[in-house]
Amino acid sequence: SQTIHQWPATLVQPVGSPLSLECTVEGTSNPNLYWYRQAAGRGLQLLFYSVGIGQISSEVPQNLSASRPQDRQFILSSKKLLLSDSGFYLCAWRGIVATDTQYFGPGTRLTVL
């Protein structure tokens, strides 16, 4: 069965510091991968998606970037965090067999002070 991992689970970072969040998927090959952010208002915002290694598409211009160095690894980064980057970051995967169901990881709660 497929599982998705995210780490760290929680993170407190000062403004201006770098960021690296990691997401890995097990039990599937060539998944579509997604990064979402959930701010205090509860809505989920798609940040990035990837349909393959090295392929990244951005949905919203922002202070963040994403990379996919391996088939089942998705990384969210920032060179300098802003207060507005605080939130709950969720990674999700979807199989290439187009069932269109996205499955989510446990999330990372980021607080920027």
Added chain:
Amino acid sequence: AQKVTQAQTEISVVEKEDVTLDCVYETRDTTYYLFWYKQPPSGELVFLIRRNSFDEQNEISGRYSWNFQKSTSSFNFTITASQVVDSAVYFCALSERGTSYGKLTFGQGTILTVHP
């Protein structure tokens, strides 16, 4: 553009009551998927159900049931005999079928609190 509306921001019920969470969507696509996810206090989004736009049959899974009506563009979710463990934020979502990346459009969510 696609849109999902969950008009109920918060719902509070007492255990064993039935509760219905409303979801109304907008899309110009003729084929699409609709979803419900549950987000318990731990934060992880848990997939509950997917419905194909061509399949309007209602579905029941234990205490959960879903009513999909294309005529009113609604995909409502009912919990029968609610329990405290049902307390969570529930999201309805819409996906264009067949896109290369399957973008999900989420509603703003409904906070359900079930009191003992």
